[in-house]
Amino acid sequence: MSHTVRKLFIDFEKEEQWLNDMAAKGLALTEYSWARYVFEESGKGEYIYRIELLEDGIKGAKSVEYLQFMEEAGVERVIMNKGPAAHNKWVIFRRKASEGPFTIYSDTDSKIKHYRRIHRLWMSVALMEFIIGFMNVGLVALDYIGIVSNINLVMGLLLIILGAAFLLFSVPVHQKIKKLQSDKLIRE
Amino acid sequence: MTEGVYYILLSLFTPMHGYGIMQNVKLLSNQRVDLGAGTLYGALGTLVERGWIEPLQGIQDSRKKEYKITQEGILAVQSELTRLDELLSNGRKLLGGESE
Incomplete structure (x- = not known):
């Protein structure tokens, strides 16, 4: 089942x-x-x-x-x-x-490389949300005639919040990278 | 040289494929070094690039890629041995004598 x-x-x-x-x-x-x-x-x-x-x-x-x-x-x-x-x-x-035990990454270097990929992913998602978010908000701000609706404003703000969230998600990943890097100083 | 790379090179004095290397490294180290599949894959790529190991031009339809250490790889192991010898003998000079 x-x-x-x-x-x-x-x-x-x-x-x-x-x-x-x-x-x-x-x-x-x-x-x-x-x-x-x-x-x-x-x-x-x-x-x-x-x-x-x-x-x-x-x-x-x-x-x-x-x-x-x-x-x-x-x-x-x-x-x-x-x-x-x-x-x-x-x-x-x-x-x-x-x-037996199953791991993908068993040494410090390859773990760091993997975390870096994840960090880069969250950062690029955040950047994309910010760009599209600010573009939407910007459209509303520049719109004198009033063709652009409030939907753009709401969308824009939501995207900016989402971007901030992804930026936040990248923080613990960054900390893990730092921690592994300091381990490396002692171990190798 | 990391212990993983060192044991990979030692394993490849006999041609082996990925899974075989993982098993052999475990055996050599009494189960202590358990290479992650991703780590091994990355290490094999780097070592081929450096010319320390090479993929074996075996049977074409065999899907499992086998690797073997090169002359340059053997030299790298030799210089690593010299380094390890130095580390060991300096440690033993200070500690080894006392404990015996």
């Missing part, structure tokens, strides 16, 4: 933790789309889940080679149902827990 859960995460590590908690209870994620997760019943703790932001879209040449490599390492990719899957860079992997 499958169970569908609607939930939205910003922090991929919290999402990962939640998926692993569900797996521990015997509910294994089998497919997902935006904010929607489908679980199938499985053995308790049968799978370990990991989430990664790829450098390239799933169908990009770099990713195809990488995903092939993961497959050879016994790693399965959970299907992304619907949505702009072709351009999506977020992937959910899983591997049987019987194969």
Whole structure:
């Protein structure tokens, strides 16, 4: 029997933790789309889940080679149902827990690189929201004749708030990068 | 050199594919070093770029890519050994004698 859960995460590590908690209870994620997760019943703790932001879209040449490599390492990719899957860079992997602990990044450098990709993503989303947001507000401010409706003002303000939210999301990621960088000073 | 890279290079004295390297590094380190698949993938790319390892031109339809250490890679391992020797002997000079 499958169970569908609607939930939205910003922090991929919290999402990962939640998926692993569900797996521990015997509910294994089998497919997902935006904010929607489908679980199938499985053995308790049968799978370990990991989430990664790829450098390239799933169908990009770099990713195809990488995903092939993961497959050879016994790693399965959970299907992304619907949505702009072709351009999506977020992937959910899983591997049987019987194969031992499953991590994607095991050293400081590669962890930093991964967090940087996420940081860059949130920053560019924020920037885009700001640009479109301020353009909308600007249109209203410059409009003497009154063709531009208040919808633009509301839209603009909402986008600016959204941009600020993404800027906020990037802060903890930045802190994790800083922390890892200081670890590196001691460890290497 | 990170311990991961060091153990990857040691593994590749025998040609191996990705999954084999992960298993071998675990074995060599008594389960201590568990290379993440993403970390290994990135390291293999960097090492090929540097010319320390090379993909084996094996059977075309074999989908699993195998790698092998190059002469340059062997030199890199040798100079790493010299460095590690120095680290070890300096540490032992200070601590090793006392504990025996």
